[in-house]
Amino acid sequence: MLNIIGAVIARDLKLAMRRQADIVSAVFFFIIVVSLFPLGIGPEPELLRKLAPGVLWVAALLATMLSLPRLFADDHRDGTLEQLALAPHPLGLVVTGKVIAHWLVSGLPLALIAPVLGIQFDLSADALLVLTGAILLGTPALSGIGAIGAALTLGLRGGGVLLSLLVLPLYIPVLIFGAGAVDATVSGLGGEGHLSLLAAMTIAAVGFAPWASAAALKIALE
């Protein structure tokens, strides 16, 4: 069981490494969107500190969305996906591997760059730590839920816009608790409760969402 997940992760990572520009451009999209907010709102540190968690999280949501359409599209185009569906392993496990690989190339870089952007917003060291932790904990759920949307919109016209219509409303709980963790830390309440809920959502999303997206892939491949 772990073999197939590991094999899919290794394959997807290898493919991603051959196309590093895709990863880098998603990260720069994140940086640019976050940097636009102070320009639009004004440079007052007090205001920026208050907005930082929400701005960083919304930008992380959008940056994750960017790379979702390619989660299955390339494999679908060259027929690999059909072979994976025909393979003796459950398709849900294959999708689990793809979700983990997607997080490693899209969620993880965001978590690594987020503290640097947080400094631009004058966040304290505690808040930066919680922000990084929250993004680390929450982005796997984004990849998991997003995989369902990517599978449902596979091969459709206007797939990208449609994908965001389907997936963004489902991202709301992650956004609320991700940004809430940082808010709670800044206001001195402590963000542990929010982080626990984020972790619960990630476990549920990475555990269950791949099976739903496997069902969606089978519908698309029929």
Next chain:
Amino acid sequence: MKDRFNLYRFASPATFYPLAGSLIPYFVAVSVVFGLAGLYLGMLVAPTDFQQGEGYRIIFIHVPASWMSMFIYLVMAFWAAIGLAFNTRLSGMMAQALAPTGALMAFLSLWTGALWGKPMWGAWWVWDARLTSELILLFLYIGYMALTAAIDDTRRADKAGGLLLLVGVVNVPIIYFSVKWWNTLHQGSSVNLTKSSMAETMLWGMLLMAMCFWMYSIAIALIRARTIMLERERHTDWARAVIAGAHE
């Protein structure tokens, strides 16, 4: 055993089409009766609220619309589950026929809520937990309709839409509670509907209006389902006969 009544017979569009056609007038009539009674009770009989004056009377539209918007989503998810489990054609058509009505109810609920909120709270929109989750529900309806509209193959549209509905129905409680906790963290209790004990006539007016909206939704969904059936089954003999009959 040939004449025994069998409910499954109506899972076929060819038999359901005439059945729906003969049921629609009844649902329309019941809806009109309930609506007239509800409006009479709500607008003329129910007393003026001591806190909110006459403005509260929008409740007779607002609450039934909100109830229906949530209920219709559940009904759609029910049809989606049936469709995915038993592979029936009619289920997907019913889900698609219900979606615009559900979205309309969610929109009406938000709109009347805004009209009600302005005189009562002094704002068209507040980020109250119920308003926010109603808005998200509208997004879910729009997502479903956009997905089914984007897929040309109707079988795939039904199944993909059904899966989305099931994923959505699992997520609705999660979204609702996260919005609620978010709201209590941010807002405090600045906005709270003071639920004074409701006069009996108000409650009856609201229930009658809810029945009216319910029957209306069934009638309009059946009308829409009939159209979808004709469109999808246009290559079959019964659909050709119906269309030819309509042109005579």
